[in-house]
Amino acid sequence: MLDIPSSVRVDVEALLAAQNHMGVCDAIEQYAPVGKPDTMTAPHFPKVAGIDSTVPPPAHTVAPAPPAPAPPSSPGAPGAPGALIQDRLAGWVSDLTTLHELTERLARTAVMDDALHEVLRAGAALVGARRGLVVLEPADGLGPDTTVGLGLARADLGHIETVPRGATSYGRILDRTDGTGEPEVHADLLSEDGLDPRHREVAARLGYAASFALPLATQAAGRLGAAVWLYDEPAEPVERQRHLVGLYTRYATEHLARLLELERARTKSRTIAEELLPPRLPRVAGVQLAARHRTGPRGGGDWYDALPLPEGALGLTVGSVTGSGASAVAAMGRLRASLRAYAVMEGEDPVAVLSDLELLLRLTEPARSATALFAYCEPALRKVVMAGAGHSPPLVIGERRTEFVETSLSAPLGMLACWEAPSVEFSPEPGETVLLYTDGLLHRTGDPMDRAFARLHAAAAGVPRTIRDDPGAIADHVLHTVLPDGLDAADSDEDVVLLAARFE
Structure with a gap:
């Protein structure tokens, strides 16, 4: 067992209070992308800010490997074991607080359209993108089918829909038959070999150069659709960002499934009333x-x-x-x-x-x-x-x-x-x-x-x-x-x- 001097032992409760006092929630108000160190993930999170730390990473993400052990040094040095543990705990607390704030925002939405917009905004903050779209297309075929954009006008969504479905990230996700939840990552679309010409033309016209797409699916809810975030320059989210957005989309899918069931019930009731x-x-x-x-x-x-x-x-x-x-x-x-x-x-x-x-x-x-x-x-x-x-x-x-x-x-x-x-x-x-x-x-x-x-x-x-x-x-x-x-x-x-x- 690692012997940590008492002067650098970490009081988790004090750390939580410090994190909240430093304005993490205020930063989330602006949907600023998370910017903590990449060494934030561990196999088991502490239960902080209402988030269950025992939730495993989604199938399409892998928790980053822990950093290599640093050479022994004096307790007060920046690379001391106590300082490393404190940094890791600070990263965990920041990320869990972020997820707590974003899921709280999503839970307050009561209409499907508002929830889809919230998912896009939160996901963009987590992966560091500026624009995106969500395609809602439940696998049971009962609808409703809709497309919602972030930073994209209706005409822009129309241009994207002219790309052959099989050439788009969301199309490949929605057409999968193997039930996998792997993301679709295109770090540099315009230089990618084999890219559909129409897709290349639309990307150049709308000014995006990379994309990251995730399925909105869980075992309980089934497949509801896909979310795509677009980058203005060649880029892709790092493993830590993928892990966070994966946890968030799992929760978002369950919330959307509940709203979908409610929307269908309302539609049936309205239809019956109109028919009478x-x-x-x-x-x-x-x-x-x-x-x-x-x-x-x-x-x-x-x-x-x-x-x-x-x-x-x-x-x-x-x-x-x-x-x-x-x-x-x-x-x-x-x-x-x-x-x-x-x-x-x-x-x-x-x-x-x-x-x-x-x-x-x-x-x-x-x-x-x-x-x-x-x-x-x-x-x-x-x-x-x-x-x-x-x-x-x-x-x-x-x-x-x-x-x-x-x-x-x-x-x-x-x-x-x-x-x-x-x-x-x-x-x-x-x-x-x-x-x-x-x-x-x-x-x-x-x-x-x-x-x-x-x-x-x-x-x-x-x-x-x-x-x-x-x-x-x-x-x-x-x-x-x-x-x-x-x-x-x-x-x-x-x-x-x-x-x-x-x-x-």
């Missing part, structure tokens, strides 16, 4: 229709419908079932289908339609409640008879007025032993649009309900005159004005439905 809604709106003389629908990530129970009725009449309805997810979507589909049947039988009496729907809800969905609004329209007479159950009042938007329809207060369906509320009748003027919507439009604003209603009214009153004859444009204007800055498309538990009917 009308594929197209009917054409009825005297009225123009348009609808907008935004589904939350877990799928909600908001619906809309427009159906032709006897004698040229038209039935319009919007509503919302409590809850979210697959069960709420299924309940929404059952209620909407039943409401269509009730509307055909007694649509001229909206109160009877909602009373029948309330009875069905209590018998078949006793644990749920729902809000609903049904309007019986006679376009030739510009007459609308409407009843609502706990639903927000519609808006009438015209040249001379923008106002909410006065509807009576009523409880949602399924809340009382017997629901009943009076109907209201109003007559829109020629060129006016009746806008029906669900409460999700108001809830997504994050404002109290009185302020949300005021925002909705202001958005409707501000519809430009040039688009007032287009119900679709009116709906778009209201949606993007009430929910600016992408709130209409952001993940939310609230669905949003708008149904606009312009009377001629």
Whole structure:
């Protein structure tokens, strides 16, 4: 055993505190490439900063060999055994702190696109590159397939995609059948023998001279894709950099696999919800229709419908079932289908339609409640008879007025032993649009309900005159004005439905 003088013994805890005090985390904020000595790796890391030191190096990397023993020297000399051990521990702590910070950043991403960009930035810092791209192409063939770039515009990615797949680093990784996880290293592309001419042309045009590519694959997650980092000059990462980026990509692959599973579940839920809604709106003389629908990530129970009725009449309805997810979507589909049947039988009496729907809800969905609004329209007479159950009042938007329809207060369906509320009748003027919507439009604003209603009214009153004859444009204007800055498309538990009917 090596006898280390007490004056040079290393206190690991003090070393950790010193490392954090010296601003390692601040350096990571800028994604600066790691710059510690190459002798940082040992077969077993100490468990530091939340990183499990027992994780073995990935199959495609090899830990650097320990340095040759230095000749004996005095304890205070730079090459003394104590100083070497201290340097090695400092390198380990720095690298593990780096991995901890980068994986923490990645763990905070909740959307696939954000996670892919984070993987590219972190990998570029670890291997000392400036640009790169990630190709997401799950091996099961179920998608989604996408390509994300770092420091590369969409046109640049298009140029890279013109290179034959078999001549690219990511293409060779994705087309492997042996399941190996070896990296693709091209230290000097432009002088490489046998390089595809198109690849050489694209590399010269985009100004990169070397590349380093890794598969995004683990035994548990399978193969998800490949990441490629590009160097402006001939270069390649050293063994220590390869080892660090290999550990990072293993963790990143597991995180991406979880996001992929979540994204697929959300897509299925949205698809089912969309299929349960009308594929197209009917054409009825005297009225123009348009609808907008935004589904939350877990799928909600908001619906809309427009159906032709006897004698040229038209039935319009919007509503919302409590809850979210697959069960709420299924309940929404059952209620909407039943409401269509009730509307055909007694649509001229909206109160009877909602009373029948309330009875069905209590018998078949006793644990749920729902809000609903049904309007019986006679376009030739510009007459609308409407009843609502706990639903927000519609808006009438015209040249001379923008106002909410006065509807009576009523409880949602399924809340009382017997629901009943009076109907209201109003007559829109020629060129006016009746806008029906669900409460999700108001809830997504994050404002109290009185302020949300005021925002909705202001958005409707501000519809430009040039688009007032287009119900679709009116709906778009209201949606993007009430929910600016992408709130209409952001993940939310609230669905949003708008149904606009312009009377001629």
